[in-house]
Amino acid sequence: SAVISQKPSRDICQRGTSLTIQCQVDSQVTMMFWYRQQPGQSLTLIATANQGSEATYESGFVIDKFPISRPNLTFSTLTVSNMSPEDSSIYLCSARGGGGTGELFFGEGSRLTVL
Amino acid sequence: AQRVTQPEKLLSVFKGAPVELKCNYSYSGSPELFWYVQYSRQRLQLLLRHISRESIKGFTADLNKGETSFHLKKPFAQEEDSAMYYCALNQGAQKLVFGQGTRLTINP
Numbered sequence: 001s002a003v004i005s006q007k008p009s010r011d012i013c014q015r016g017t018s019l020t021i022q023c024q025v026d027s028q029v030t031m032m033f034w035y036r037q038q039p040g041q042s043l044t045l046i047a048t049a050n051q052g053s054e055a056t057y058e059s060g061f062v063i064d065k066f067p068i069s070r071p072n073l074t075f076s077t078l079t080v081s082n083m084s085p086e087d088s089s090i091y092l093c094s095a096r097g098g099g100g101t102g103e104l105f106f107g108e109g110s111r112l113t114v115l
Numbered sequence: 116a117q118r119v120t121q122p123e124k125l126l127s128v129f130k131g132a133p134v135e136l137k138c139n140y141s142y143s144g145s146p147e148l149f150w151y152v153q154y155s156r157q158r159l160q161l162l163l164r165h166i167s168r169e170s171i172k173g174f175t176a177d178l179n180k181g182e183t184s185f186h187l188k189k190p191f192a193q194e195e196d197s198a199m200y201y202c203a204l205n206q207g208a209q210k211l212v213f214g215q216g217t218r219l220t221i222n223p
Contacts, residue, residue: 004158031209042201043159043213058210092159096209104149104211106159 002027002097004107012113013083020079021110023093028073031096034066037109038089046091049076083114117142117206121214128192129222136187136217138176138202147205148185150176151213154198162187162200172196192221 003026032049047055055068070076093107118141150162163171165178202214
């Protein structure tokens, strides 16, 4: 299994500012992902965080708005840039476990409120 | 387009009654489906996957390719089953697309 820690767990941000969310996994994992869960909605994949290279973004998400880093196999960051109230969401880090199980593990999420 | 549909946002049953949470999918290839669960104040976690064909906490789910469904079932609901349940489809490269979720409430 993999235990994922995210911080901050929650924050209140001002419009136009940027915030970086950190994700730490307690073991080396092959794949890391970032999801967004808007209020009352399901989880939507933002991007796959690739170790040592640019993230792979899903349709509707761009690097300028959601820059992602993954310097090693256990750590990733997601920045939400130039925030607006529409960015108020829970942002979830997830990682694929090893051992062939393919299970996706999730962090507890970072709840952002943009005023 | 790859899509997962959970038609019920809310489902409420009495303790001891059977439970069925519906999930339908749209996928052109051979699907890999999962059920994830989020208990109150806990993180999202895997409940079961169709490949393993196992029963977890009394829950089972059978993949029906003809009906493109992957409904989650339990014959006798327990109060601790109250949670948010998400059906998810692996759309390739381990990227999951999630349904809208069903909030299950078990009444005593």
